[in-house]
Amino acid sequence: MNLGSIDRAAYLRLANATNAAASGILNIHIDNILEALASALGYRTWASLNSKFQSDPDWRPEAYDHFGFIQRLYELMYAKLASRIEERDLPDEQKRAMLVNAAANALATTEATAVLVEGARLDVSVIRRPPEQQRADKYLDVAYDVEATVRGIPSDALAGERWFLLPEFSGQRANDVIIDSNFDFRVELAHDLTVTRDRAGKKLRTAALEGGVWRGGLFVVAADQAEEDSRVIKNVKVALARAILPPLTRQVHLRVFQPDSYMAEAYRAELTYGPAALGTLGGKPFTFDIDLGGSRWIHAPKDGLTFGRDGNPRGLVRNGTWAGEIYPRSGPQTPGLISITAARLKILEAAYRALQVKPQATAA
Incomplete structure (x- = not known):
C-alpha cells in the first residue's frame, strides 16, 4: 500500500x-x-x-x-x-x-x-516452566521460557546490524525481573561498546533475532500470585516489543545506548537508513545536521564528519550508516541538560529531513 x-x-x-x-x-x-x-x-x-x-x-x-x-x-x-x-x-x-x-x-x-x-507483526509468548525445571532448591526466582517471533517484513529488514538491547526494569521490582537471551541469540559488540546488566561487566544485554525469532528466559522473584504473574508478563511483552521492533524499520533507525565504559550522560549513537529510505538516494554519501545546540554536543570520527557552509557540523552518512557519541558540554550536572530522549528526537528529525525526497512507504 x-x-x-x-x-x-x-x-x-x-x-x-x-x-x-x-x-x-x-x-x-x-x-x-x-x-x-x-x-x-x-x-x-x-x-x-x-x-x-x-x-x-x-x-x-x-x-x-x-x-x-x-x-x-x-x-x-x-x-x-x-x-x-x-x-x-x-x-x-x-x-x-x-x-x-x-x-x-x-x-x-x-x-x-x-x-x-x-506491516511488521510481533508475537511474544511467555510460558512458565514446569516445577521440575524451576530448581527451587537453588534459585529464589520463578523461570519462564520467552519467545518472540516477527512476521510480515521483507528479509532485507532482518539483514545488517539489527541487534537490540534487552530491557531492564526500574522501580521497586528492578532487581526482581530479569530477561536474558539464550546463548545462540546473544550478540557481542566491540569491547568498548559492551553493554551488560547494571553495567556490571557480566550478562550481556545485546541480543538479535535469528530467522525472525528470539528466544530467552524470564526470571521473576516471588512470582507466586496469579495476578502478579499476569502483570509481570504483560509488562515484559511491552518491554520486548519496544526493544525488538524499532531496529526492524525499513526507514530510519537511530540506536542510542550507553556502553559500560562510557561516563555518565555519555551515549553511543548509531544511525541506519533502511532500504526504503535509501531507495531514492542511489547509494551516494549525504549529510545531516548534528548540531544539538545548548547543553549537548556530538563527536563523530573524521570519516563521519563534515561541515556545512554555515560552519556547523554535519554527520556524513556512507552506505546508509553513521555513528558518533553524544556528550554533555561540561559534565553530567550541566544546568539545563536536555534529556537523551530530546536529543534522540532532534537527531532523528535531522536524519529524516536529510532525505529531501521522502521515500515511499509500504504497509501490509
Whole structure:
C-alpha cells in the first residue's frame, strides 16, 4: 500500500490493523494512531483529515511523512504519561526522574508502532516452566521460557546490524525481573561498546533475532500470585516489543545506548537508513545536521564528519550508516541538560529531513 495516496477506507483499515497488531504488546489507543497517521499525511488532527476525505472523495494525500507520524504520536503518548505523573503527590526529584523515563518509553512505543504501520507483526509468548525445571532448591526466582517471533517484513529488514538491547526494569521490582537471551541469540559488540546488566561487566544485554525469532528466559522473584504473574508478563511483552521492533524499520533507525565504559550522560549513537529510505538516494554519501545546540554536543570520527557552509557540523552518512557519541558540554550536572530522549528526537528529525525526497512507504 502506498501511504502517500491512501483513501479514507484504506486509511481506516490501516489504523485498525495497526491497533490490532499492537494489542497485547504495546500500550496504545486507536485514537492516537488515527491522529498520528493524520499528521503524517499533513493534517494536525484526524477530524480535519476525515473532513477532507468526506468533502472530496477523489482527493488523495501527496506524501507520507514518516517523522511526522513519529513526532505526533510521541507528543500524544508523552502528554498522557506526563499528566498522570504530574497529578501524583511526589517529591520534585522523583517526578523529574519519572518524566525522563516516561519520555523514553513514549518514544520507544512510538517507534515500535511505526514499524507496525510498515506491516511488521510481533508475537511474544511467555510460558512458565514446569516445577521440575524451576530448581527451587537453588534459585529464589520463578523461570519462564520467552519467545518472540516477527512476521510480515521483507528479509532485507532482518539483514545488517539489527541487534537490540534487552530491557531492564526500574522501580521497586528492578532487581526482581530479569530477561536474558539464550546463548545462540546473544550478540557481542566491540569491547568498548559492551553493554551488560547494571553495567556490571557480566550478562550481556545485546541480543538479535535469528530467522525472525528470539528466544530467552524470564526470571521473576516471588512470582507466586496469579495476578502478579499476569502483570509481570504483560509488562515484559511491552518491554520486548519496544526493544525488538524499532531496529526492524525499513526507514530510519537511530540506536542510542550507553556502553559500560562510557561516563555518565555519555551515549553511543548509531544511525541506519533502511532500504526504503535509501531507495531514492542511489547509494551516494549525504549529510545531516548534528548540531544539538545548548547543553549537548556530538563527536563523530573524521570519516563521519563534515561541515556545512554555515560552519556547523554535519554527520556524513556512507552506505546508509553513521555513528558518533553524544556528550554533555561540561559534565553530567550541566544546568539545563536536555534529556537523551530530546536529543534522540532532534537527531532523528535531522536524519529524516536529510532525505529531501521522502521515500515511499509500504504497509501490509
